Amino acid sequence: xxxxxxxxxxxxxxxxxxxxxxxxxxxxxxxxxxxxxxxxxxxxxxxxxxxxxxxxxxxxxxxxxxxxxxxxxxxxxxxxxxxxxxxxxxxxxxxxxxxxxxxxxxxxxxxxxxxxxxxxxxxxxxxxxxxxxxxxxxxxxxxxxxxxxxxxxxxxxxxxxxxxxxxxxxxxxxxxxxxxxxxxxxxxxxxxxxxxxxxxxxxxxxxxxxxxxxxxxxxxxxxxxxxxxxxxxxxxxxxxxxxxxxxxxxxxxxxxxxxxxxxxxxxxxxxxxxxxxxxxxxxxxxxxxxxxxxxxxxxxxxxxxxxxxxxxxxxxxxxxxxxxxxxxxxxxxx
Amino acid sequence: xxxxxxxxxxxxxxxxxxxxxxxxxxxxxxxxxxxxxxxxxxxxxxxxxxxxxxxxxxxxxxxxxxxxxxxxxxxxxxxxxxxxxxxxxxxxxxxxxxxxxxxxxxxxxxxxxxxxxxxxxxxxxxxxxxxxxxxxxxxxxxxxxxxxxxxxxxxxxxxxxxxxxxxxxxxxxxxxxxxxxxxxxxxxxxxxxxxxxxxxxxxxxxxxxxxxxxxxxxxxxxxxxxxxxxxxxxxxxxxxxxxxxxxxxxxxxxxxxxxxxxxxxxxxxxxxxxxxxxxxxxxxxxxxxxxxxxxxxxxxxxxxxxxxxxxxxxxxxxxxxxxxxxxxxxxxxx
DNA sequence: CTGAAAGCGCTTACAG
DNA sequence: CTGAAAGCGCTTACAG
Numbered sequence: 001x002x003x004x005x006x007x008x009x010x011x012x013x014x015x016x017x018x019x020x021x022x023x024x025x026x027x028x029x030x031x032x033x034x035x036x037x038x039x040x041x042x043x044x045x046x047x048x049x050x051x052x053x054x055x056x057x058x059x060x061x062x063x064x065x066x067x068x069x070x071x072x073x074x075x076x077x078x079x080x081x082x083x084x085x086x087x088x089x090x091x092x093x094x095x096x097x098x099x100x101x102x103x104x105x106x107x108x109x110x111x112x113x114x115x116x117x118x119x120x121x122x123x124x125x126x127x128x129x130x131x132x133x134x135x136x137x138x139x140x141x142x143x144x145x146x147x148x149x150x151x152x153x154x155x156x157x158x159x160x161x162x163x164x165x166x167x168x169x170x171x172x173x174x175x176x177x178x179x180x181x182x183x184x185x186x187x188x189x190x191x192x193x194x195x196x197x198x199x200x201x202x203x204x205x206x207x208x209x210x211x212x213x214x215x216x217x218x219x220x221x222x223x224x225x226x227x228x229x230x231x232x233x234x235x236x237x238x239x240x241x242x243x244x245x246x247x248x249x250x251x252x253x254x255x256x257x258x259x260x261x262x263x264x265x266x267x268x269x270x271x272x273x274x275x276x277x278x279x280x281x282x283x284x285x286x287x288x289x290x291x292x293x294x295x296x297x298x299x300x301x302x303x304x305x306x307x308x309x310x311x312x313x314x315x316x317x318x319x320x321x322x323x324x325x326x327x328x329x330x331x332x333x334x
Numbered sequence: 335x336x337x338x339x340x341x342x343x344x345x346x347x348x349x350x351x352x353x354x355x356x357x358x359x360x361x362x363x364x365x366x367x368x369x370x371x372x373x374x375x376x377x378x379x380x381x382x383x384x385x386x387x388x389x390x391x392x393x394x395x396x397x398x399x400x401x402x403x404x405x406x407x408x409x410x411x412x413x414x415x416x417x418x419x420x421x422x423x424x425x426x427x428x429x430x431x432x433x434x435x436x437x438x439x440x441x442x443x444x445x446x447x448x449x450x451x452x453x454x455x456x457x458x459x460x461x462x463x464x465x466x467x468x469x470x471x472x473x474x475x476x477x478x479x480x481x482x483x484x485x486x487x488x489x490x491x492x493x494x495x496x497x498x499x500x501x502x503x504x505x506x507x508x509x510x511x512x513x514x515x516x517x518x519x520x521x522x523x524x525x526x527x528x529x530x531x532x533x534x535x536x537x538x539x540x541x542x543x544x545x546x547x548x549x550x551x552x553x554x555x556x557x558x559x560x561x562x563x564x565x566x567x568x569x570x571x572x573x574x575x576x577x578x579x580x581x582x583x584x585x586x587x588x589x590x591x592x593x594x595x596x597x598x599x600x601x602x603x604x605x606x607x608x609x610x611x612x613x614x615x616x617x618x619x620x621x622x623x624x625x626x627x628x629x630x631x632x633x634x635x636x637x638x639x640x641x642x643x644x645x646x647x648x649x650x651x652x653x654x655x656x657x658x659x660x661x662x663x664x665x666x667x668x
Numbered sequence: 669c670t671g672a673a674a675g676c677g678c679t680t681a682c683a684g
Numbered sequence: 685c686t687g688a689a690a691g692c693g694c695t696t697a698c699a700g
Contacts, residue, residue: 001445003692003693003694004693004694005693013670013671014670014671014672015671015693016670016671016672016673016695016696017669017670017671019693019694019695019696020669020670020695020696023694023695025695025696026669027669027670028669028670031669043443043464045440045443046444046693046694047387047444047445047692047694048383048444048445048446048694049382049383049384049386049387049392049445049692049693049694050383050387050445050676050692050693051693051694051695052383053383053384053387053675053676053677053678053692053693053694054675054694054695055676055695058383060426063427068408068409068411069405069408069409069412069607071403071405071408073408074402074403074405074407074408075402075403077402077427078402078403078429081427081428081429082429085428085430085437090441090446091426091427091428092394092424092425092426092427093397093411093415093425093426093427094415094419094425095412095415095416095419096419103419106379107424109335109377110381110382111335111382111383111384111677112382112383112394218608218611222612247611247613250613251611251612254612254613255612273403274552277552277581278556278585278588278589279581279584279585279613279614280613337676337677337678338677339677348686348687348688349677349678349687350686350687350688351685351686351687353678353679353680354679354680354686357678357679359679361685361686362685362686365685365686380677380678381676381677381678382678383676383677383678384676384677384678384679384692385677385678385679386678386692387676387677387678387679387691387692387693387694388677388691388692389678389692445693
């Protein structure tokens with residue numbers, strides 16, 4: 001690869017002037033032209049590693065996702081890469097549950113990335129706490145950790161769960177079930193919390209045999225719903241804590257010859273694009289995943305610029321989207 | 335961030351010895367221990383940018399994807415990140431149709447990545463050709479470019495299309511349609527090629543009004559199928575050049591009250607995980623996406639190690655998976 | 669506006 | 685086995 005010295009020689013100037021011309025320093029118009037021509041002629045591109053050593057910035061953001069097979073994450077990742085790309089940042093991707101998180105944190109120390117966005121944090125690991133103590137730029141999107149000293153972006157999962165409870169109550173459901181993701185995920189916990197509390201407040205608490213917890217997958221939605229429908233008093237409505245589980249529930253209902261929504265109402269969470277497909281036509285809680293991703297990306301860029309600024313918690317509003325997997329009118333208190 | 339000098343001071347050795355101890359050079363056991371202890375004490379992690387300047391390697395691979403909303407790509411990306419992670423490589427992601435490709439190529443010149451994997455190439459851009467002339471490490475996965483001088487990994491899309499034609503012919507379909515992705519994609523072209531040639535060979539060429547081309551989306555599958563079903567002589571079978579289009583076709587068939595498979599057979603391509611869900615139960619052509627991704631990743635690592643080795647073309651076998659969206663027996667020549 | 673020089677944090681021959 | 689020194693390719697005060 002050609003270096004700035006090669007360009008300097010060809011343009012008949014010093015290497016320092018080449019650097020200035022290419023990184024926006026003050027250079028005379030004709031010198032700049034000579035340099036740009038020479039750079040193009042030799043195919044020069046500044047070496048980012050060398051630049052980073054001086055500037056201390058690599059213009060690269062780390063993103064940690066788990067479970068790309070849940071379409072919710074590709075949607076987040078899509079928004080994230082587009083936004084960061086437009087901001088002139090590269091994106092380094094880690095795909096992992098658990099320990100891979102720490103690799104991303106270490107990459108901050110190694111100067112491979114300027115900061116990290118976590119989309120699926122489950123708890124504050126020791127390395128994460130250490131990184132925050134050091135004011136390493138870290139942002140949590142989607143899942144959050146209560147009281148953790150860093151910027152966090154999510155939607156109001158408690159209110160979302162509550163809205164579903166209100167909706168089912170207003171439509172006179174008596175036997176209601178909940179199929180939830182793992183309680184290690186704050187999203188699953190919060191949705192359950194809002195949902196179950198509102199039901200309890202209304203004097204119709206969820207019996208434990210109608211609360212099933214498992215992974216955020218179609219498989220689990222299918223098996224859990226099959227179990228519910230083949231029990232003695234099958235529910236008339238089930239709230240699934242994400243859309244993937246709800247799709248599994250829909251498939252299970254069909255397999256058990258339960259008509260949706262006549263025999264069983266099914267509600268999901270996330271409103272991923274597929275939910276609107278006729279094959280599912282799923283009533284679900286919409287959260288603004290793209291907006292959340294962008295807000296998180298911007299929060300990280302801000303954090304990198306001001307490592308010791310007070311940290312912020314952004315909570316976006318969510319709302320119920322009523323479709324064919326339920327038959328009721330929309331809730332009166334939206 | 336602490337540097338190797340900080341560690342050296344604490345351990346009472348020279349900076350050079352620290353570097354040796356941490357990058358596998360020969361150091362006495364007790365010196366190594368002192369150094370590792372000191373490194374841990376100050377939280378030292380070698381700076382990757384500085385290391386890269388000496389070694390010329392950043393241990394980072396660029397991956398270019400487009401259309402993360404097609405679950406096929408997250409499946410590829412998942413396999414890719416897991417494989418490269420295990421190989422000690424970071425992954426830099428570009429998400430773009432078209433021009434973003436060139437950013438990835440430039441990143442090779444800038445020393446930000448050691449090589450690039452393209453998953454959705456449509457043609458050989460001038461920068462791509464220039465990069466290959468320079469022996470920049472580049473691998474094409476999934477979509478290919480005929481005759482391009484680089485490693486390419488795909489599955490046999492022509493044979494896949496042919497297998498679908500055989501299957502439909504053996505089950506006596508007379509009116510057959512094809513809904514294809516954009517002809518800029520080699521996959522769409524090859525699947526159509528194998529399919530249409532085999533039909534023509536059998537004396538039943540596809541009439542042009544039953545060949546529809548558009549994007550690889552559910553929307554397009556839906557609208558195209560609606561058009562086909564509301565025409566004068568609706569087809570009895572439709573081959574969609576990916577699963578997403580086929581899902582749209584299934585939804586359209588239901589909307590038009592055409593029973594699948596009694597009135598209409600639908601066949602997809604890719605065999606993404608969702609195809610097996612009861613909601614779709616789609617007959618489709620399986621391609622080993624995970625294996626292809628791993629082969630492509632390894633090919634790139636090999637290429638980086640040997641930039642001027644002869645380039646290789648890997649073509650994996652595909653096979654028809656018969657499910658409920660068709661009713662026939664599996665083809666006699668698998 | 670331009671150039672000479674220092675330094676970012678490593679690795680790696682080269683001596684000892 | 686260990687240390688002194690050079691150099692990877694930039695950016696950026698500091699002079700002029």
